[in-house]
Amino acid sequence: ELKAIKNTHGLVAAYPDRNVTLDTTHTSEFVSLDSSSGLWHASNFGENVIVGVIDTENSKQMERDLACEKVQDFNTSMCNLKLIGARYFNKGVIAANSKVKISMNSARDTSRHGTHTSSTVAGNYVSGASLAMLKVIFYEDVLAGMDQAIADGVDVISISMVFDGVPLYEDPKAIASFAEMKKGVVVSSSAGNEGPDLGTLHNGIPRLLTAAASTIDRTFGTLILGNGQTIIGWTLFPANALVENLPLIYNRIIPACNSVKLLSKVATKGIIVCDSEPDPNLMFKQMRLVNKTSLLGAVFTYNSPLLNEIGSVSSPTIVISAKDTPPVIKYAKSHNKKLTATIKFQQTFVGIKPTPAVNFNSSRGPSPSYHVVLKPGIMAPGSNVLAAYVPTEPTATIDTNVMFSSGYKLLSGTSMACPHASGVAALLKAAHPQWSAAAIRSALVTTASPLDNTQNPIRDYGYPSQYASPLAIGAGQMDPNTALDPGLIYDATPQDYVNLLCALNTHKKQILTITRSTSYNCAKQSFDLNYPSFIAFYSNKTRPIVHKFRRTVTNVGSGTATYRAKVTQPKGSVVIVSPERLAFRYKNEKLSYDVVIKYSKYNKENISFEDLVWIEDGGEHSVRSSILVAPSGIV
Template sequence: MEPKARVVFPLSFMLFITHWFQLAHHGSAAESCTYIVHMDRSLFPSVFSTHHDWFESTVQSTKSATLGHSFMESQTQIVYSYNHAMYGFGAVLTSEELEGIKNSRGFVAAYPDRNVTIDTTHTFEFLSLASSSGLWHASNLGEDVIVGVIDTGVWPESESFRDDGMTKKIPSKWKGTCQEAQDFNTSMCNFKLIGATYFNKGVIAANSTVRISMNSARDTDGHGTHTSSTVGGNYVSGASYFGYAKGVARGIAPRARLAMYKVIWEEGRYASDVLAGMDQAIADGVDVISISMGFDGVPLYEDPIAIASFAAMEKGVVVSSSAGNGGPHLGTLHNGIPWLLTVAAGTIDRTFGSLILGNGQTIIGSTVFPANALVENLPLVYHKNISACNSVKMLSKLKTEVIIVCDLVPDTKLMYKQMSVVYEARLSGAVFFLNGPMLNDSGIGTFPSITISAKEQTFVGMKPAPAVAVYSSRGPSPSYPWVLKPDIMAPGSNVLAAYTPHTQQLQLATMCAAHPEWSAAAIRSALVTTASPLDNTQNPIRDYGYPSQYASPLAMGAGQIDPNKALDPGLIYDATPQDYVDLLCALNYTMKQILVITRSGSYNCAKPSFDLNYPSFIAIYSNKTMSVVQKFRRTVTNVGVGGGTYRAKVTEPKGSVVTVSPETLSFRYKNEKLSYSVVIKYRKHKKEEISYGDVIWMEDGGAHSVRSPIVVAPSGIV
């Protein structure tokens, strides 16, 4: 008798926290295309009443002077004027017209617009957030913090965006609007969703004949609705995902205000629109910018997110971005921008799905097919000649009305191959076995299948958790590898949030509400130095990209965020805008390249330095040298209630000797600053490898523990 079985499955989660924007130039030298042009604000001619007038005059004069084109034939046009995220404009130009712009007064730099592509109910419990204590209590659930989400728009009818329980007075600093357009009117905004605007001039400039199917801030993709409700969605009772995760859903900051800036379109995805959205968010007075996108293969002075986030940082706006979706390979991380927070994606302690045998025994597994889509009363089939599940031809010899049991495989790569083969063979269902921890972010979701670990797991309280998700991009960042990225890890897999009916981000809002006086760097420092490198079994966090290994800081940063500890970190590493400029100077950026990022000539290169006051350390050694000695200097600020004494505890990376001086820091009063140095001496082994450790400042009495990860790595990984 073949055993009968029933398999219970949920639908594929719409996990979009780390889908990312890829770069591709469009147009050619002989054609018109959109360029982003940076101008020097200090050279603004007083004859013009507005900056836009100056930009328009510059473009028009270039149009008139261009040889080989009549005035009427030229396609030159202003697409956007930028005044907050950057200073300059976007315009459609021919190559000849671009050369004319380069010779005009005030020109700084120009580069082509870039075509781009996109990159979270139980989560708050997993992060130990409770309304009666900790960060949620201290921030009053993020009350009145304004989060600007740069994304695909919003579905305003979702219950996550109801304003029940919100205070009826929007902060006076808010200058934004609710833009009326196709299938979107001003009444759809409220005291929760306080703003919704859209930007698609870049899309239209790239293709003048394009027809925008949803020409408004309404979301038809789902990504923006999902991420914004994850950040600040209101309480929604009776939420579930096709029968799974039943309960009350809410965002990380359920009392925060939300503003959506739609910059991603089905018809095109362009940097000029992204930049326009960030420009408007800064002008509108947001406290936090949440952005799930990034640019690969460009220097900081041509990266719109780097440029816009510098402006945001100057104004005290915290920018949070994801690490990317290119894992598990090293060096795939983008947004390695020193002045923003880069977040890796981790798993949580929840999985869905079960295999129920004919005798009633239930085996817990992981699946991405609906709970209410039952595949039942079918025979389980295992045959030694075909259960390798690696041949469509062999599997096709079976009756399709069976559930195939595939052989145990050692890694996810082989399991994904099995999934593809079984799907192509069109069998009714499959059971896959993995010799390792349960990958609760696995599955292809297009047919009934379940993955079972060699060790049985439970639905909630899965151990070990968290782990670094397979897809999360790893550092270091090619754009700037000398700052350790990512900074931290947060839940990015199996996160339930709102979505459109048609089709990771952080608790920065709550941190800003609890500590409105802190800079963006201070908030980042608090999150980094209190993050945990341990999972819920109190063992080092594992890397699902390499299941046999523990995760390095290049995969998870300092570790999993601990929002309650971040509320009171003890010490912080702060940084000023000039500190970041000193770093750019050390990179030998020209003054024009620095001006592109800073928009102001008020900064100087008097003290160039690679040694940014960052809450982590990375030493990169050359493949040609046998040893490296690198010295870092750091300054910490005491944000505890009063004085306190901290002593250094060091875990040295393999092959390294780490010296901290002084070994004791004694603070007399709150906000006192003290400095120390770290010297890393590394001697290369025959085998090049990445090694890691940490420096922990332990307060006498155990009240605070301030941890900074250390990475020593060969330059070949960049």
């Protein structure tokens, strides 16, 4: 087939097809969208914005009809004012394997991922925005779906999937997103779920808004001791079981909870307290063994801050933090003859501190393909996100054979973070329809917060003793209401992105594959993209390294404004900003400044990071950019 079309007019390049990797309520409150003013209201809840979701389908019956295709188990009556378009693309997968059996030849969801992400990005809370669902799975299908989204007139594209190990000129997202960027379409994507190692980030394409996944301030369930002490823990046992005032058992024979034989002897005697295990995998083994013995109840201890990353449980048990364990053990060892405890299920607690933190498995930068651009861009809620689900699929189990289905489910991953970022981008597009895709991304990046709800730096749950670097969280947790009025934005043109491609020694034909246009050239190739962050690599720690950057900012405030630079120096480096003062005379005026990063040596750690903040006189706006200095060996 390739030989037959090799000389066809218009063919730029051909590459083998590939599989894609999928990256997978209260969160709107967690990011403060529920305030009486702010982005929700300024955007009229996303009025007249269309979000295109490129994913694995949508199962919900969600009249501005883009295209609601009448196909298998799907008809046009399933589209409405929310779901205004539903298409599916499968020619790529069929071409790759003509004998493939496709379970659903329609936009209907059988794999659950697309339903969850689409209901997150533009659910009922974003009442003004509409959804166009485009079901894809293979290389050619993704490119076709994204191109169709442009033709359908979408404003934002949300795509929680990646192609692993693919060069940029073969990545359909890199190709399609260039055309979308020219049309002003914001493309938001997931960072991937390969963390916590550095250099595992998938979607490093500079034109994309790449989202890392964060925890949220919510947990479920309590352990109540007989002395009245209440401990908030974590349990998603899917029934309101009667585990009340039962004997609390802790002795030297069974605390390891690693023997079905021993556990079976006390299965009906009360609530068992299991010892803490240093390895999370050993705790999960305890949980499996407890489940096999059908205990009345059990308490596990997790010696890690990752309490809310445990997921669902299928037995009447609860997990508590190691710091809350001593009083439980002390009570269980006391000489009181009536040592009892109660486990309460189906309770929800919010305001848990500290949050957010970056999820353990959220992929870390730098991007292997574009290491000179700091990625991820921002962090968004991606831990135990409650959203729509395929109602015929099980969402919870009791023991091994009792299964429950529901129209909603808690899922975790950067696939869940991406639609949060996409949804906020859609709100910003509604509030500022004239802004470019780069401007919207800039507003989200420069206003993101590096602090958690204790006003301390965000923690990295991949390395619990450390604060998270921009390689894990980007600029920080997105702050939608502040992004509405960022003060200054960093814009970029299509030629700016081409200049970067040229500097990366991308071949002319490969650039043509991405741009699908001969209108661009490499006359001004440069690594220095006008991006709202700075990343500098050094290769020899014994010799000073100097990196120079130039940035241009646009005043999107109300008019005249003066900003002054405030730099916090990364350890081992000196950062010089020139000029240190930017005086804007009118709205939309552009001014430029230079940054020089001089790295000498820092003995205590290889990676250091701080920031540059432009602070407006009077304090109305603060425009923050991360600065990261790292050894080139991490790429």
